[in-house]
Amino acid sequence: MLAQVDGIYPWPYDGPWTPAGAALIVVDMQGDFLEPDGWLALTGADIGPLDAVVPLAKRVLQAARGAELFTVFTVEAHRSDLSDLPDNKLWRSRRLGRAIGQEGPLGRHLVRGGRGAEIVPALAPREGEPVIAKPGKSAFIGTDLDQLLRRRGVRNLVFAGITTDGAVQCTLRDANDRGYECLILVDATASDVPAHHADQIHTLSLAGGHYGSLATADQFISVLSAEALS
Amino acid sequence: MILPQVAADPYAWPFDGAWSPADTALIIIDMQIDFLRAGGYCDQMGLDIGLTSSAIAPTRAVLARMRELGFTVIHTREGHRRDLTDLNDNKRWRSARIGAEIGSPGPCGRVLTRDEPGWDIVPELYPAAGEPVVDKPGKGSFHATDFEQILVQRRLRNLIFAGVTSDCCVHTTMTNANDKGYECLLLADGSAALEIRNHAMIVAITAKRGGQFGAVAPSSALLAALG
Numbered sequence: 001m002l003a004q005v006d007g008i009y010p011w012p013y014d015g016p017w018t019p020a021g022a023a024l025i026v027v028d029m030q031g032d033f034l035e036p037d038g039w040l041a042l043t044g045a046d047i048g049p050l051d052a053v054v055p056l057a058k059r060v061l062q063a064a065r066g067a068e069l070f071t072v073f074t075v076e077a078h079r080s081d082l083s084d085l086p087d088n089k090l091w092r093s094r095r096l097g098r099a100i101g102q103e104g105p106l107g108r109h110l111v112r113g114g115r116g117a118e119i120v121p122a123l124a125p126r127e128g129e130p131v132i133a134k135p136g137k138s139a140f141i142g143t144d145l146d147q148l149l150r151r152r153g154v155r156n157l158v159f160a161g162i163t164t165d166g167a168v169q170c171t172l173r174d175a176n177d178r179g180y181e182c183l184i185l186v187d188a189t190a191s192d193v194p195a196h197h198a199d200q201i202h203t204l205s206l207a208g209g210h211y212g213s214l215a216t217a218d219q220f221i222s223v224l225s226a227e228a229l230s
Numbered sequence: 231m232i233l234p235q236v237a238a239d240p241y242a243w244p245f246d247g248a249w250s251p252a253d254t255a256l257i258i259i260d261m262q263i264d265f266l267r268a269g270g271y272c273d274q275m276g277l278d279i280g281l282t283s284s285a286i287a288p289t290r291a292v293l294a295r296m297r298e299l300g301f302t303v304i305h306t307r308e309g310h311r312r313d314l315t316d317l318n319d320n321k322r323w324r325s326a327r328i329g330a331e332i333g334s335p336g337p338c339g340r341v342l343t344r345d346e347p348g349w350d351i352v353p354e355l356y357p358a359a360g361e362p363v364v365d366k367p368g369k370g371s372f373h374a375t376d377f378e379q380i381l382v383q384r385r386l387r388n389l390i391f392a393g394v395t396s397d398c399c400v401h402t403t404m405t406n407a408n409d410k411g412y413e414c415l416l417l418a419d420g421s422a423a424l425e426i427r428n429h430a431m432i433v434a435i436t437a438k439r440g441g442q443f444g445a446v447a448p449s450s451a452l453l454a455a456l457g
Contacts, residue, residue: 091246096440141410165435173405179320
């Protein structure tokens with residue numbers, strides 16, 4: 001059994017936990033959001049704050065693997081025929097000057113199969129670690145994530161990745177409504193606009209953590225490392 | 231009836247121009263006594279209901295006009311079954327930890343429990359006969375409800391959001407709707423949070439990246455488009 005993580009409330013809420021009932025969700029650490037010639041940078045966003053979180057996300061990933069936690073990656077990426085792409089989402093991306101599906105340096109923007117839709121090499125998934133391609137922000141909409149987690153008996157979810165104010169919070173909110181017990185790693189998540197990260201963490205912290213607990217990556221890793229040492 | 235686009239940020243809404251009462255609904259989220267009224271749950275917790283109740287008047291004006299024009303209006307309420315069979319264990323634990331356990335006696339009846347006084351919608355915005363009311367056990371209105379079934383049955387594709395709180399149930403529902411392809415508009419003054427910072431954050435991230443979750447407009451802009 002693992003000790004509770006010393007977050008804004010001790011996580012998980014109901015006491016010591018096992019790796020078998022938990023999963024690490026690594027959100028959208030993909031080329032289109034992290035590479036200098038990926039979709040997000042080409043729209044003019046500052047990917048610096050996102051790129052900065054890769055080393056810590058990597059430490060979290062290594063610690064989770066060491067403790068044999070189930071690890072799931074998500075990417076925002078559409079089918080190649082774009083049959084899963086809402087009209088308004090396509091229209092908005094055109095207005096940003098980088099239409100979803102358009103050819104770019106990493107392949108077609110936000111489409112499965114290109115480098116932009118792959119997890120960056122520093123965090124490359126291993127065999128047996130599912131990568132969930134999602135058409136929206138939440139990894140629970142239009143995917144089999146819930147199916148994969150329930151099949152394995154996973155109830156506790158730990159979140160790292162990007163962006164805090166985008167896919168991370170949308171997935172966290174849906175997980176919480178579904179009864180998963182969530183932990184968000186405040187320094188292993190990031191937004192391209194640092195104020196949006198801080199503001200999102202603030203609202204998630206209200207009411208003692210009404211979407212789950214919040215902790216630093218080190219607080220989480222220390223619990224896993226203690227297990228590895230014992 | 232085809233209506234002109236609403237002057238919204240960051241684009242004129244809806245994105246593709248035409249909209250009408252046949253394809254558009256007003257979604258009023260959780261305008262319940264517990265979140266808005268003196269003596270209700272939030273007030274008793276010392277939270278600022280002055281902010282949340284500020285959303286009532288703009289929403290009321292929009293509601294009246296949209297009713298006249300024959301739009302679908304859907305109301306939601308956060309509240310659990312009286313036997314709490316739909317209450318997640320961790321949600322119950324967290325609520326107990328801050329001194330307001332869901333299902334326990336509170337200032338306006340049992341906290342967040344269906345059919346209790348605090349759970350009801352405020353009189354100013356009370357659902358009219360024929361307006362669907364969706365009871366939900368979580369923050370999002372799609373989860374464990376028939377909300378989407380109603381939207382599909384009525385062929386609704388544009389959703390206008392009002393209600394409380396901006397950063398919780400309104401945002402969760404609107405981002406879910408956006409992921410599902412609905413074209414969403416947030417009423418900046420018809421929605422509110424318990425802290426100004428949180429409302430401002432939601433407005434900012436909604437309009438971010440060309441409107442990643444939809445668009446934002448004041449109720450005056452919507453009323454102007456409604457004529």
